[in-house]
Amino acid sequence: MTIQPTVDEMRVTLYRYCLSLTRSTWDADDLVQETCLRALPVMNGALEHPNPTAYLLRIAKNISVDQARRMKRSRRVLEQQEAVLDRLFGESHELEYALRLLIYHLSPLQRTVFLLKEVFGYKGHDVAAKLTMSEGAVKAALHRARAAIAKLKEHSDLAQISNLAERKVEDSQLYAYVHAVRAGDAQALVLLANVEEQLMDPVQAIGQLHASQGNRSSVSMMYAA
Numbered sequence: 001m002t003i004q005p006t007v008d009e010m011r012v013t014l015y016r017y018c019l020s021l022t023r024s025t026w027d028a029d030d031l032v033q034e035t036c037l038r039a040l041p042v043m044n045g046a047l048e049h050p051n052p053t054a055y056l057l058r059i060a061k062n063i064s065v066d067q068a069r070r071m072k073r074s075r076r077v078l079e080q081q082e083a084v085l086d087r088l089f090g091e092s093h094e095l096e097y098a099l100r101l102l103i104y105h106l107s108p109l110q111r112t113v114f115l116l117k118e119v120f121g122y123k124g125h126d127v128a129a130k131l132t133m134s135e136g137a138v139k140a141a142l143h144r145a146r147a148a149i150a151k152l153k154e155h156s157d158l159a160q161i162s163n164l165a166e167r168k169v170e171d172s173q174l175y176a177y178v179h180a181v182r183a184g185d186a187q188a189l190v191l192l193a194n195v196e197e198q199l200m201d202p203v204q205a206i207g208q209l210h211a212s213q214g215n216r217s218s219v220s221m222m223y224a225a
Contacts, residue, residue, distance in 0.1 A: 004052060007044075009053075010056055011036070013057070014032055014035060014036075014053075014057065018031040018064075021060065021061070031067075035060040035063060036056075038059050039052075039055060039056050043056075095178060095181065096178055100174055103173060103177060105149075105152055106145050106148055106149075108192070109141050110144055110148070112189050112192070112193040113127055113141040114141075114142060115181065115189055116186060116189060117138070118142075119181065120186055120189075124138050124142075130190050131193075177189075180192065
């Protein structure tokens, strides 16, 4: 009769394996937790398995591979998004600089339409659906946003404009937009616009994002103070 390892023994082996995969104690802890959640029926004996430790390690490996693929895709999308903003404001400027100018010079609607269409790559009808508006209204907002950006680029003293924007844009608002863009979170952009246009209460917006994401949202970052 094969003696099955205890839960504590399996967790020790699992942690060592996760640490070898992630090379980080923080990431290893997270990987252990997610693996144990997925393998809970085997770990608590509700589901029999001939080699529960090997089962755990296989799940951990699969999760690690999936996470690496998601991170690679996220980096590629972020690079594409930042390339769009770089073309608008120059390669020497950071994402925060570009978003600060967009926040200061565009209305919440124009800004959101522009980011969803030009940076996130959504089609016009998809943007219209997300913002519950007509495609014609989306086109009009995008046209005004592009015109404002073109006029801004023609200004001879962009540094002065940037300094003014820096004084006028709240850091919490800027960081909320930076977080949303870096995370590729279209819903956060929409809710940020709704809050700024006073179409939605911040508490309601935070609740919606927490319900769909289960984590700390861009909106909650913006209105945490």
